[in-house]
Amino acid sequence: MKEEITRHSVKLFQQKGFSETSIQDIVDSVGVTKGSFYYYFKSKEQLLMEIHSRYIDDLLHRQKKVIANEENNQNKIAKIIELIILDIKTQGPNGRIYLREMRNLSKKNADIIKAKRSKFRHNIEQVIVEGIESGEFRKELQPKLITFAVLGVTNWSYQWMNPSGDVSVEELAVIFSDFVLHGIQAKEG
Amino acid sequence: MKEEITRHSVKLFQQKGFSETSIQDIVDSVGVTKGSFYYYFKSKEQLLMEIHSRYIDDLLHRQKKVIANEENNQNKIAKIIELIILDIKTQGPNGRIYLREMRNLSKKNADIIKAKRSKFRHNIEQVIVEGIESGEFRKELQPKLITFAVLGVTNWSYQWMNPSGDVSVEELAVIFSDFVLHGIQAKEG
Amino acid sequence: MKEEITRHSVKLFQQKGFSETSIQDIVDSVGVTKGSFYYYFKSKEQLLMEIHSRYIDDLLHRQKKVIANEENNQNKIAKIIELIILDIKTQGPNGRIYLREMRNLSKKNADIIKAKRSKFRHNIEQVIVEGIESGEFRKELQPKLITFAVLGVTNWSYQWMNPSGDVSVEELAVIFSDFVLHGIQAKEG
Amino acid sequence: MKEEITRHSVKLFQQKGFSETSIQDIVDSVGVTKGSFYYYFKSKEQLLMEIHSRYIDDLLHRQKKVIANEENNQNKIAKIIELIILDIKTQGPNGRIYLREMRNLSKKNADIIKAKRSKFRHNIEQVIVEGIESGEFRKELQPKLITFAVLGVTNWSYQWMNPSGDVSVEELAVIFSDFVLHGIQAKEG
DNA sequence: GATGAATGAGAGTTCATTCAT
């Protein structure tokens, strides 16, 4: 039931926004009563926090695996981009909430999520640092800013990308990896 | 007075979000009463619509000038990126509202804004198309998707960029132009 | 278990008030679940009724003994005052609920308790009547009103008296008996 | 209107209790809507606080005058008792709320009211101290405890006294003054 | 005996909006 409520909430938050979705909307959608909602969740914010936590925890976990498994830094970057882009199809609504609705977390909860987001960002930054050291990427790059550029490319996709449109997530991942790698690779030969 | 109300609203919407900001918050901030607000604005949504309209109209106007004045497509791209990034300093709050708060427009108004946003996007796409034709940019690029990538890089900056931090908007514009152009330029020689 | 629930309830009702204490508060305090509560009590009101009933039944029982055992009416008054005041130490919370939370009984139950309270009051009144007849107390006293005065002195003590403060309940009982008896005794010879 | 709301609230709080009276009850009684209530009061607690404040401020003010105007301490005591008892007729509901509903004030507000209540009590205590010194009252009395006894007599009257019953407030004031003064006066001659 | 999930009514509060003055 908790799962059920969460599922419907994610869908509604994504469509209408967190503040614009009422508890009534949620329970009507699930087909239960308000009392039930508050049996499972202490507050509306707690529900939002759970959505955020799950999402970023899962992302961090998979990012870790990718970084551990890929051999060179170019591939690591490509795989991280792929990770985020392929998720649009399976995790789209979750991702959109994750990217838009942090304002509605309490300071305490927001801090927890922010720390994890930073971790995710620093992991990418680290790959770029190592890619520069290994000669894969251009020496003059500023890893921190490039990381923000990469995240801009991937995260913004959650705003416009339609996985059932004429470009598939798989194709998009390749195209964006290509764009990013051209942007940062050192000249060959 | 209308200007005054708009100014305070922009600041508040950016800090707390549109739904989370009450008319009371706005009029308290300005130092007038609710009656006054409704003398100048038909509704809260109309205020939001005006903020959106102004912002995108101004952006389109300046984009047009840039495209007209720059000679080659590389410079056009660089100048458009600069346009968006430099704005973070002067138009940050407006920009953030523009990027986040479209959900709260009525369908009718949202459609108007969406059309203008598309125009802005198509103008960039057109530059890329022409850059490919002129040989400046790589033949295999998909202009539409590259446009989304570029907008991702610039728009996402409104989320994290602090114009009074250790990287200035001017530096960031150069760094991001460089990144994007490396990503799309045809191999020389 | 029923005893256990009642004990914890009395403590909570006294601290926060009947309406302000939820069934959840009670069962959390006891360490059981709501289902259990409703196994032992038909309703929250029934619990309150039992607390009231026990308290006044016990009081009436002990008042009866005191009146039967004491020889003169002065001693009867003194012993009744002692009875109520000493209880602050052992029955404080029960007493406070008894004095404050009658509003939350249904009419039917309230009537039952009111009848018993009246009985308690009339018993005191009767002692005063007999004391006047015997010449112990002043002729001009109005027994009914004096009874209310005595009850005011004793009952109000439940509001402010701290049995572990610098006056003990034993001392207070003596002081208040003295005050009351001076107030009603006939001038001696 | 604020006055109107307060008046109806006092009546309802007295009848049903603060927690048991809903904002809906209040506005239905006045004939306005909930919005109006919150136009005049920040919260339900603020309304309660205003009722408490007014009541104790008025009481303190009048107590001060009585103490200043009466010549001997016996009269001061008698007049203070009269003050409280006569109020049952005109201020009954206010008084009952004052005596019963302090639990529902926030700690901050409760502290303010408690301080004023203590002032009222200390003023009586002071009269007793001076009466002992002047020889009017018995030497062995403990002023603090006697004060509580006197307040018990008067305050408890708010619970049972019916000003339109067969004893008038004026008569009761005389009877209770007489009872109290007999209780504390030094033996004459 | 005891649990835990579920209910439904109602609580206090907020808020965009209206309108007579």
Added chain:
DNA sequence: CATGAATGAACTCTCATTCAT
């Protein structure tokens, strides 16, 4: 132009109570 009183709908959340297991 501007105010301030008033509305009514909706909001988040609480709670006594029920009942299948």
